[in-house]
Amino acid sequence: MTASRKEIKVGILGATGTVGQRFIELLSTHPYFKIHALGASSRSAGKRYAEVTKWKLATTIPKDVAEMVIQECKPDAPGFAECGVVFSGLDHDVAGEIEVAFRAAELVVFSNAKNYRRDPIVPLMVPLVNPHHLPVVRHQQSLLGLKKGYLVTNANCSTTGLVVPLAALEKAFGPIKTVLVTTLQAISGAGYPGVSSLDILDNVVPHIGGEEEKIEWETAKILGDVLPDSTGYEYHAHTPMTISATTTRVPVIDGHTASVSVQFVRSPAPSVEQVKQALRDFTCEAQTLGVPSAPAQAIVLHEAPDRPQPRLDRDLHNGACVSVGRVRECPVLDIKFICLVDNVRLGAATSSVMNAEIAVEKGYIA
């Protein structure tokens, strides 16, 4: 379906960072996206990618990328104007102004940063859950007087790992009423150099600034509906969902784990076996569209009592799925389970790439 697509040139903003490096890795072997322009801060601009990037992946820097010269993050910097898609892994301190400048220059931007996730005309899209939110970009364009440019964001990495199993459960059993979630988040979530080794080794840090609030409100937007005229979103409006999140940082390099308890609106609640079956059976639009980065299985259900584990399970389906295990009855709510997401792949770069692939497949990228 996608093998015959013509090449689309892409740019990467924040190309030197933690998320930027995953973009490079994923896009350097992509069937039709072709890395064409790289942007980072003025500290890096004008220099060769390999010269300034503290490459932290086990793979080597792709040869042609290593030699590329990094540009300033300006839409008129060499290369960006020719790009059909610009991916952003920019620090949130600077993402706000830069991303809207690229959009104003009629470029299509897929961002990881938190800045515009709450914007009522910007899709907050988790590719395994809500590609049906994409049509709101047409309203975004008409409000801003744009013909081609628009902005789509993906979710916070912990939110992403949570909403995939929640979406599967809502699809099978109807609305969820209450969610309690406690995360154990990897250090790569804080970017590079991130959390100091003296803070995180032999330790658990029970606070990640702003993270709990993001999980709580983002989930409601993602699991909500598009308004009938595609001019915005309803935040899980028919049946308000109460979510309480606690977030912690743990000494894991990649992979955010979460302990989740849910209560359904319906009573009696589904059994543990029914919940497991619904998680196993979950399929999503990214898979039916057949986009190149879609995992063969969106949710991998683990039966072993000690799985999922970040070190053992984060690489499943190239980091593009969510692992779920330890599904059991909850004596307080209805059901509880553990889930795991690769925070830098499905939690960040893979979601942006898959979102853009979905946009290509649905005709939103020329």
Ligand SMILES: NC(=O)C1=CN([C@@H]2O[C@H](COP(=O)(O)OP(=O)(O)OC[C@H]3O[C@@H](n4cnc5c(N)ncnc54)[C@H](OP(=O)(O)O)[C@@H]3O)[C@@H](O)[C@H]2O)C=CC1
């Ligand atoms: N890490 C993760 O698991 C996740 C991260 N995110 C989000 O993705 C984004 C990137 O995160 P991450 O890769 O971890 O961050 P890093 O700190 O590792 O990388 C930040 C990038 O932003 C660039 N940058 C910094 N300042 C400027 C500037 N003034 N102008 C232009 N570019 C600049 C840096 O370039 P230079 O090297 O030149 O300084 C670098 O490429 C953030 O918004 C983050 O919140 C979202 C989900 C998960």
Ligand SMILES: N[C@@H](CC(=O)OP(=O)(O)O)C(=O)O
């Ligand atoms: N805060 C997340 C990563 C992140 O950057 O999130 P956000 O994109 O929502 O700011 C973590 O530390 O693991």
